[in-house]
Amino acid sequence: MMKVKDFYFDLPEELIAQEPLNERDKSRLMIIDRKSGEITHSIFRDIIDYLEAGDCLVLNNSRVIPARLFGVKDDTGARAEFVLLKRIDKDRWETLVKPGKKVKIGSSFTFGNGELRCKIIGNTDFGGRIVEFEYEGIFENVLDVLGEMPLPPYIKSKLEDKERYQTVYSKVQGSAAAPTAGLHFTEELLERIKQKGVKIAFVTLHVGLGTFRPVKVENISEHKMHEEFYNLDEENAKIINETKKSGKRIIAVGTTSCRTLETIADEDGLVKPMSGWTDIFIYPGYRFKILDGLITNFHLPESTLIMLVSAFAGKDLIMNAYETAVKERYRFFSFGDAMFIK
Known part of the structure; x- marks a missing residue:
């Protein structure tokens, strides 16, 4: 049992x-060789040196919405924070709320100067609330x-440039x-990568709660991921x-691209255009169907993300790489900073 x-x-x-x-591409880059276990250090813009003509980089083209809203309860004036997670239909959303105790079914909230209002119409299975919004115009x-941008809780600084x-x-x-x-990618770096003969493909996975929700069970196989929406169109599937058929590498940029590919791929590592909801949870013991390389950041201890990376490169190698990153003062x-696991 893995704990x-x-x-x-x-x-x-x-x-x-x-x-x-x-500068986006000036961050550091750790290179991890899965076969030899060798760890080397570089700068992100030099990722191009580790890519070969014919390889395919798979990028997640999802865009973050300003999903954090601060509302005032209509009857008491109590303040609450809502983070929009999943759109159920045009005006109804699954949300994460703080403080949850004040946000009960039937209560209503106003945002801004009344341009947006909502009513709490249900509870979710993860302790959030289902809300229905009212507004004029386009949501x-x-x-x-x-x-506001829903920056993770460990970032205390205010972000000057939303982009x-x-x-x-x-x-x-x-x-x-x-x-x-x-x-870490700039438009210039992506252009240079394309000129080298590396293909670029896009998937969409809307990052929700599943990606950064803590694992609260001791035995990791009992953890349940929150569903996230994905899409792969015909052009990018091709x-x-x-x-894959030419024997070149499929390299996912990020755990979200990785999870999307592994959700869609068949046993031969081929994909079809499709969209849907995925709650795939990848941890050591998982057999990868399509992935040959992974570009990713350094993740939280005990998170589903470090488990995914450990499944791909081996737990001992990854834990050693993280110890090295701490010693070398990676961010x-x-x-x-980033790592490239090849």
Whole structure:
């Protein structure tokens, strides 16, 4: 039985990156060779040296919505924070709320100067609330004015430029958190990668609660992931399959791209255009169907993300890599440094 505490490492708080670097591609890059176990150090913009013509980089083009809203309870004036997680239909959402005790079914809240209102109409199975919104005009426009970027709780600094919590290729609105491995790419770097003959394919996975929800069970096999919406279209499925058939590598940029690919791929490592909801939980013992390489950030101790990375590279190698990262003063989490596991 694999336990949560098997994935613990000691992380000094000062290594948690509080803001992004001035230049996206100047972050550090740790290279991990799964076969030899060798660990080397580089700079992210030199990722191009580790990619070969014919390889395919798979990027998650989901865009973070300003999903954090602060409301006032109509009858008492109590304040509450809502994070939009999953759209049920046009005006109803699954949300995470704080403090949950004050937000009961039947209560109503007002946001801003009344441009947006909501009524609590149900509870979710993860302790959140289902809310129904009322507003004039287009919801996304109202959200742009009233919503804030839902930065993770370990980032205490205010983000000056909202775009730094978006990838340069973000396109499809819907995430409650950024697919952060992609934050290191610039348009120039992607252009140079394409010129080298590396293919680029896009998937969409709207990052929700599943990605950063803590594992609260001792035995990790009992953990249940929250569902997240994914989509792969025909054009990008074709690029991925052509790469696989030619014997070149499929390299996921981020755990969200990895989970999407592994949800869709068949036993031969081929994909079909499809969309749906995934709650795939990848931890050691999982047999990968399609993935040949992974670009990812450094994750929280005991998180589902460090478990996924350990499944891909081997737990001992990853825990050793994390110890090395702490020793070498790498920056951790969303605005931190990256690793490439090949």
